[in-house]
Amino acid sequence: MLGRPRASFPPRTGRLTALSALSGLVIAAVAASLAGPWDNGQRTAERERAAAQVRTGDADHAEKAPGRDDPQARHHAPEVLAALGPADAAPGQTGARAGAPRPTEAGLADVLGPLLRDRSLGSLRAASVWDVASGEGLYGSRPGTSAIPASVTKLATGAAALSALGPDHRIATVTRVKGSTVYLVGGGDPTLTAAELDQLAKDTARALKNKDKEVTLRYDTSAYSGPVRHPIGVNDNLAPVTALMVDEGRLDDSTHGPAPRSGDPAGAAARLFAEKLGKHGVKVSGPARSGQAPKKAGQTAVVYSAPLGIVAERMLTNSDNDIAEHLARQVAIAAGRAASFSGASKAVAAELASLDLPVKGASFADGSGLNRRDHASAEFYARLLVAAGDPDHPELRPLLTGLPIAGFSGTLDERYADGSGAGFVRAKTGTLTGVNTLAGTVVDADGRLLAFAFMANGTTDRDAAQRTLDKMASAVAKCGCR
Template structure:
């Protein structure tokens, strides 16, 4: 048993080495001021009790999460799994069928997994599907569509891209009430915060933007302005098709703290009905606090662009978001719908498409096509997965994860590093509570709508082979039972050599 335990730890170390491209990524950590450090701390202190039980009695033999997560602090590079003394065998279709089909049979049809499903398990090293069950069938993906959104944005813009929020001064034509106007221009950063934010990893700060703006105005001898705000970067309806909802704010390029009306930073929350107007009001208050009189109420305007009616704009102050890599990780870890919709629209802007739901869907699809992903019959209607009009296959989403694991595409790696860790982070923190086989080993994105349960991610099998998977089921009537069934399937991959 001790030999198997050591074996599994070596496998996990290999997985971490493969999915982390360079040491700088590890040193910086993803969003939230070093999530990986927090993962290790929680793992070390976890009592390993509580919550639902997913596995059998044999699950107790697997290692705890503390040693499993410890390799996240290293920059080890995994050897090729297909060559050399450290080569590890790939699983076989028959072996995977032996591991997965009993679970599918037990929970399928009238069971927890509902009426329809789509399963794909792929060897990450070769990109070859090693097990599939209706893998090409299209199903509603729910939030695992964020994997596609994230990889499209990273491919289009790169992991170092930062979203700007800017204050500009219209030039060459301002008259009357517009003579002393400044304009707050939304660039599409939903993480712009009005709360105190410190440190190099903090989100862009509206307070800092107010500091810069007030300083620039005072240097020019201006102590009184009118404030406008510009949301023209986006087009189309601002409301998601699901309508007003605590899971997502109206989609606008200008908002603070994702339009949340409480102190939360993720999950459902009461939302502003007009996030852009609220952000402008907040900014006006901050300017007043810094000695700049703001006359009247902020109003929606369009800042003139260079060459438009002979007018131009002069930048006055700018703040930038965290890198796109951090935004993708945050969107995946917490299944953040607001960030996901922003990522889709940033992809649309980069592609020259209208930054609307329709334009963003086309841009994401086009970018996935450039990555040579299997798109036949797929439809992407939004970036978050809240829209039931999304229809994709498990085969597509598994291949998205293959691209993210490809050593030749380190720019796509945040799609893997942002995956929640089973039992410890994000949307998987409350799952795998007593499933020691998968706990701390499975990393996966969750998806849940009424009647829809999905899971897609990565594991290292007992031989040390990195596998990616996508499990999708529609028509479920027992959401908790479906979650447990999907979790057991992922644990089954981690627990066998499957040859």
């Protein structure tokens, strides 16, 4: 074996449960794709199961819970922990495959070695495969070598945020009133929508004693500090990082992916809020201006983001850069550090170190992975995913449930077109010029849940490198590798 994680991730005994037939999994994955992985009940059910840490002997993990938008809706998604079956599963028990063997290092080397030698993977190729049930390393090729992870960095950001704040934490946007001045105070919610801002205006107007009186409007972004521009500069992949924005500062109707962004998201949000106040009977005199709310100004109204677990899933599925940068700053706030790029970098690294992950030599220069100063090893990301499957860390479960499903959702929806790993591979993608990475989970042919991280730097053909990484994940899924 290549080693075990340290004390935070104790080895666990677990029998393995096989996944359902491909047809059933495809149907489930399609349902997940239509509903959105953060809209189904899987996340809640898995978190509650993990928190309880009870093994009942029932191998059926297809739990249900109300959908977020439709209380009557029920959606299935592939059970990302299906291979972590009950420890007391008896041989022949329905739905269980007791004693499923672990892949061997030699077996994994046989299938991954030739693919790692493919020239499409550039000048630096690293791989790490771990067994989630036992928490043991199974295979590594330069597993401890630091590499640029690109958007796989979002796994680290999500882990730090979920660990520091918990999956039920919500980010608040509030109004405060002092005299005839209304302060719109941003808490750093990048998912704040125009509809939610309208509700905040309505509640604020209702709270004011005289809706017809004139007020001045100030907007407060003091929750964050430092430069608002990412080092990449003006870019359609990311809005200025400010504590107040609506719809990620998008200037079109898109909900994810690159889009033209406002150069002043906070000012735009304040101007929209002034319009909403007017709609609800409160006249705003003069333009909205930046200004910090007095400490003695009482809270008048508030709207909250979705729970952090849902927000983290959305970040991972769509590789949302805005959410990632804001979650990194939320970690900084929780740690009492400056909510800036620098403060967030230090806070995220410290939080990940507290999880006993191998962060030596790693760098988390930003939350999104757009910064080429981000570095970490393949072993770091594989072990992070092992931690997310550990019953001792139920707060990290959204890292697994938010992973895109190969061939069906998020950034993997158009990959695995040959069907080789479709539905069976769940992974976070990473792509920059010269950088291609993939980290996630597969259930192998024997029903064993494995975590993997594959990293390639110095690539010259993005599409060819992606195809090779996809082949690697599919190869692990298809073999027993013994």
